[in-house]
Amino acid sequence: MISPAVPSALFRTDVQREVLRELVRSAAGTRTAADLARALGRPESTVTREVARLAADGMVRTVAHGRRRLLSPDYTNPFMRAVRTAFQELDTIAAERGRGVRWWSAAPEIAARTGALVRAGEDDRALRVLLDGVNQVPLVAALDGLDDMLAEPGSTGDERWDALLAGAVRYRCRLVGRAAPGWTRRDPLPTWWWPGGRGARAAFAVQRTPPELARLGIWFDARNFGTA
Template sequence: MSTHIRDTRTRRGLTIYDLADLLGVTAGAVSQMERSERDDSIRISTLKRALKAMGAELSTGTADAPMDARHLMTARAAAGYIAAELAIDDENAALRIAVQAIEHFRRARTREEIRDFLRVPASTGDDRWDTLLATAIAWDAKRRGIRAPSWTWKPPLATEWLPATPGQPAERYLEMIRQSAEPEFLEKGILMRDRDLAVA
């Protein structure tokens, strides 16, 4: 007797109706799948299909699929995308990617997805952007009660930096940003506010 479908559905916070929508079947069909699994009469192909629809895979137990199986960015992917945008001088796009990476990190639901997200990324090719990405991840991890990996610690920047801002902004504007900047970023020399890290 196993309950992989029901257990995975519960972990994902899905109702029978949610899973039915994902599979394109009725809620009654999902109930029957769960009963068949409990009775050891479910087909392996049906079990695999139900788990895959919820972002999990069948092995000796159930293993959660990595982030990219749910089309979510990891820190490694984010660093690569940021590097590509910096190579064409598009800092606005690089900043959007960093913010989107944090949003994707927030969608990591299981330990495996969190571990996958937090694996060490390559450098973006720019110390400022490496520090921004690492600090943003550590900042969000702290708020979620997740232990940030050691690679997210970076030394403070030599010069204060307001990301994706061309030229030299007026001192009055910089001071306004400093006043509301997140302390973790400020101590790294990065002028970032909480609202700057929200997906628009």
């Protein structure tokens, strides 16, 4: 995930950033370079040159519609997908700053809900609750709420799930460049654990597990954080 705090680092120029933000916010195939220039208050020639570069880079598609050339972001391009994610996160942060409502779960709440589901034998739901909660770390960090979010939790009632929560928090904190709280430092589990199961994907999980979890003897494909 790209840090929403530094989206300008993604872009070649300010014009590129402004053009892409307008395109991400617009319906596909509804804007021309001239439309963008008017919306941005930029010279049409400057915007047209930037659009041509973006098209050459495979980030923007152009389609002739009469005498107009309509533009659409090309989300098959991985950089364009990253740009869309960065802008969506920025919009979310801007909206949440004004709400004054805590929409995220703190670590003690994540642990309590996870533990209740584990005790009920609902491990799949427990895993989703844990990942959904931890996945909010980047946005909460951008809103300066991470200290409150990562208060020390009680036990889930199962040392494996306690370790998974701790390792997942450390992993997410590393990705946003923040120090993980002290309670996340734990000894490895006495036996290895595959939260996603021991089927055909177990070998891939070993290869793709973040180091924060591998150190604990937990083998869990990092891609699972993106599909929670």
